[in-house]
Amino acid sequence: MSTEALVRARALAEEPLRAAGPVMGFASGTLNSLRDLWAHRELLGLLVRREIKARYKDSVLGLFWSLLRPLTMLLIYYVAVGKFLGASRGIDDFAIYIFTGLTAWNLFAEIVSTGTSSIVANAGLVKKVYLPREVFPLSTTGSALFNFGIQLLVLIGATIIAGKLPNGANLMYLPVSFILLLAFATALALLLAAVNVFLRDVQYLVEISLMVLFWASPTVYSWAQVAKVAHGWLAEIYLANPMTLAILGFQRGFWVSGANSVVPDHLETRLWIACGVSLVLLWLCQRIFTRLQGNFAQEL
Amino acid sequence: MSTTVICLENVSKRFIIRKEKSLKERIVNRGRSNLHKEDFWALNDVTLDIASGTSVGLVGPNGSGKSTLLKMIGGIIQPTSGSIRLRGRLAALLELGAGFHPDLTGRENVFLNASILGLTRSQTEGYFDAIVDFSGIERFIDTQVKFYSSGMYVRLAFAVAVHVNPDILLIDEVLAVGDEPFQRKCMDRIRGFQKEGRTIILVSHSLDQVADICDRAIVLENGAVKADGIPRVALRVLRDDFEITRLEDVERAQIAATMVGTTAIRARVAEVTLATDGALASHVTMRPGEDLKVRIRVETEEPLDDWFLGIAINTSLGQCVFATNTKLMEIALPRVTRAAEFQFRLPRVELGEGDYSVDAAVFLASGLEAHRLVEGAQIVVKASGRTLGFLHLEPEFTLL
Numbered sequence: 290m291s292t293e294a295l296v297r298a299r300a301l302a303e304e305p306l307r308a309a310g311p312v313m314g315f316a317s318g319t320l321n322s323l324r325d326l327w328a329h330r331e332l333l334g335l336l337v338r339r340e341i342k343a344r345y346k347d348s349v350l351g352l353f354w355s356l357l358r359p360l361t362m363l364l365i366y367y368v369a370v371g372k373f374l375g376a377s378r379g380i381d382d383f384a385i386y387i388f389t390g391l392t393a394w395n396l397f398a399e400i401v402s403t404g405t406s407s408i409v410a411n412a413g414l415v416k417k418v419y420l421p422r423e424v425f426p427l428s429t430t431g432s433a434l435f436n437f438g439i440q441l442l443v444l445i446g447a448t449i450i451a452g453k454l455p456n457g458a459n460l461m462y463l464p465v466s467f468i469l470l471l472a473f474a475t476a477l478a479l480l481l482a483a484v485n486v487f488l489r490d491v492q493y494l495v496e497i498s499l500m501v502l503f504w505a506s507p508t509v510y511s512w513a514q515v516a517k518v519a520h521g522w523l524a525e526i527y528l529a530n531p532m533t534l535a536i537l538g539f540q541r542g543f544w545v546s547g548a549n550s551v552v553p554d555h556l557e558t559r560l561w562i563a564c565g566v567s568l569v570l571l572w573l574c575q576r577i578f579t580r581l582q583g584n585f586a587q588e589l
Numbered sequence: 590m591s592t593t594v595i596c597l598e599n600v601s602k603r604f605i606i607r608k609e610k611s612l613k614e615r616i617v618n619r620g621r622s623n624l625h626k627e628d629f630w631a632l633n634d635v636t637l638d639i640a641s642g643t644s645v646g647l648v649g650p651n652g653s654g655k656s657t658l659l660k661m662i663g664g665i666i667q668p669t670s671g672s673i674r675l676r677g678r679l680a681a682l683l684e685l686g687a688g689f690h691p692d693l694t695g696r697e698n699v700f701l702n703a704s705i706l707g708l709t710r711s712q713t714e715g716y717f718d719a720i721v722d723f724s725g726i727e728r729f730i731d732t733q734v735k736f737y738s739s740g741m742y743v744r745l746a747f748a749v750a751v752h753v754n755p756d757i758l759l760i761d762e763v764l765a766v767g768d769e770p771f772q773r774k775c776m777d778r779i780r781g782f783q784k785e786g787r788t789i790i791l792v793s794h795s796l797d798q799v800a801d802i803c804d805r806a807i808v809l810e811n812g813a814v815k816a817d818g819i820p821r822v823a824l825r826v827l828r829d830d831f832e833i834t835r836l837e838d839v840e841r842a843q844i845a846a847t848m849v850g851t852t853a854i855r856a857r858v859a860e861v862t863l864a865t866d867g868a869l870a871s872h873v874t875m876r877p878g879e880d881l882k883v884r885i886r887v888e889t890e891e892p893l894d895d896w897f898l899g900i901a902i903n904t905s906l907g908q909c910v911f912a913t914n915t916k917l918m919e920i921a922l923p924r925v926t927r928a929a930e931f932q933f934r935l936p937r938v939e940l941g942e943g944d945y946s947v948d949a950a951v952f953l954a955s956g957l958e959a960h961r962l963v964e965g966a967q968i969v970v971k972a973s974g975r976t977l978g979f980l981h982l983e984p985e986f987t988l989l
Contacts, residue, residue, distance in 0.1 A: 294786025
């Protein structure tokens with residue numbers, strides 16, 4: 290045996306035996322998952338870049354397309370819902386109002402829908418290489434965040450042009466809303482990605498659900514309009530939707546003209562509670578994901 | 590000194606084969622869901638210890654559980670019961686170019702693939718030139734991978750794979766890629782890995798390759814370890830198995846031939862005897878360069894027309910070093926009614942030192958094998974001991 294081999298054997302003898310694959314269990318498993326993910330952070334970065342680069346590769350306009358979609362949505366809702374159906378009455382700076390909601394909603398929808406199919410889409414890798422499989426839903430989350438960033442720049446640009454740059458105490462709503470949205474969407478993406486491996490119907494179900502849920506949050510109409518028809522427990526149900534709260538929070542932050550508009554009672558408290566619940570949900574979904582991922586390779 | 594790097598204890602894996610996948614099918618078939626399930630034990634109670642620095646070949650017929658075992662060691666699938674524990678960094682080459690994205694350039698894919706295999710960015714940057722150099726496709730490194738030929742694709746993938754720095758390397762049937770010079774480069778690299786004391790676990794259908802590279806072979810059959818030891822002995826077990834399967838196939842082909850009308854002729858090789866210059870025997874000891882006579886006795890129950898006779902000399906591992914038949918030699922054989930003897934004379938047999946066996950077979954005109962006598966006779970070659978390999982030469986050496 291060569292000296293190099295001896296050195297290697299001796300070094301290996303120092304190491305403890307570890308289990309192959311992911312570790313189950315709640316506390317130790319979570320730590321293990323986090324450590325694993327941290328060790329693969331560079332890969333995560335590369336995968337995010339791959340998602341972004343590959344999406345608009347070979348198209349002439351490239352990244353501009355990721356901007357064109359929300360802008361088109363903005364135009365449609367502004368004209369059809371705002372002007373024709375008259376939703377813009379009573380909402381100042383309706384374009385900024387809609388775009389704020391759309392930006393938040395698009396982030397959520399993109400994380401959930403691309404995340405759901407992420408494991409199945411990367412079947413080749415999942416079957417052939419061991420990686421913490423969370424990197425796939427998380428990489429789609431990353432590329433969704435990139436798109437969100439671009440839209441955010443446009444939104445801020447629009448507020449500057451309108452001369453209504455967000456400022457003051459209402460900015461406090463933004464970080465908590467953002468964390469709430471991100472945690473909730475990622476939790477759903479993890480859970481649905483894992484379930485989708487076993488039941489492919491999930492990805493179609495998600496598409497339809499997202500379509501319905503879009504109208505369950507005050508994106509193209511205002512909370513004041515909801516409050517007029519929904520009282521008591523109906524309003525409570527409406528406000529129990531984390532996305533409703535997150536979008537309301539975003540609007541408090543970015544929609545300066547609406548600083549004096551009607552808001553639900555205790556919005557800030559609700560946001561903090563929803564944020565906490567979402568973080569717990571994220572952790573739970575990650576544990577379920579770990580539990581299910583043992584069978585990914587054979588189910589794909 | 591060696592350490593156990595892989596430790597498997599009573600590992601079993603059950604696959605449940607479900608025949609439905611969609612929600613509708615599951616609901617419709619809910620009551621009968623057990624009818625649509627099938628249990629399949631891919632591995633059954635496997636216990637193994639693998640020491641650091643060994644190269645282990647996993648061999649066995651298709652569906653014996655080799656790849657499943659490899660995937661479980663790699664952590665890609667989990668065992669149903671039992672435990673698998675490891676030491677050290679592991680890299681799995683189960684598929685070349687896993688994670689290559691067709692729309693990214695070669696350069697981007699190198700970084701992505703290296704990262705998937707566990708290299709950090711700075712390490713990849715350090716190895717990048719070596720990787721590109723090894724792959725031999727410098728000119729195309731900034732081209733999108735989708736425009737690559739399949740050869741270029743695997744070259745690049747393999748180049749990345751051999752530059753990862755694992756303690757344990759799992760390889761599944763990926764060594765047979767590229768053209769011959771590239772394959773030789775790969776094999777050199779594998780030998781380098783061995784010298785550095787890395788543990789290699791190789792799944793291969795090429796038994797010669799396993800005999801060549803590995804110092805331990807594990808034969809799996811129906812999910813259980815059938816033989817485990819030095820490759821010569823373990824591969825022997827597997828070859829015997831394959832021989833049985835082959836004989837069954839021959840029999841089936843004969844039956845099939847009878848079915849379609851051509852009568853299968855019951856002819857057989859009754860005996861193979863050898864001689865150098867002395868008496869005929871089923872066992873000869875010879876020196877390289879001597880002449881060898883191979884006498885074959887053929888018996889048949891029905892008249893044998895339009896047929897040919899073949900012989901082969903195999904090494905003790907079953908690798909063929911010489912074979913011929915009367916069809917290749919363009920000799921027409923006469924009709925045989927009951928029995929006949931034939932003789933091949935092989936002049937100056939320059940075999941290297943070692944044990945060999947002689948097979949003889951009767952073929953019908955269609956190429957259908959009527960009978961083969963496996964290891965009909967044995968040859969032991971005793972040489973000077975100054976050379977290795979199957980070919981014997983008298984080397985000369987001069988200082989120039």
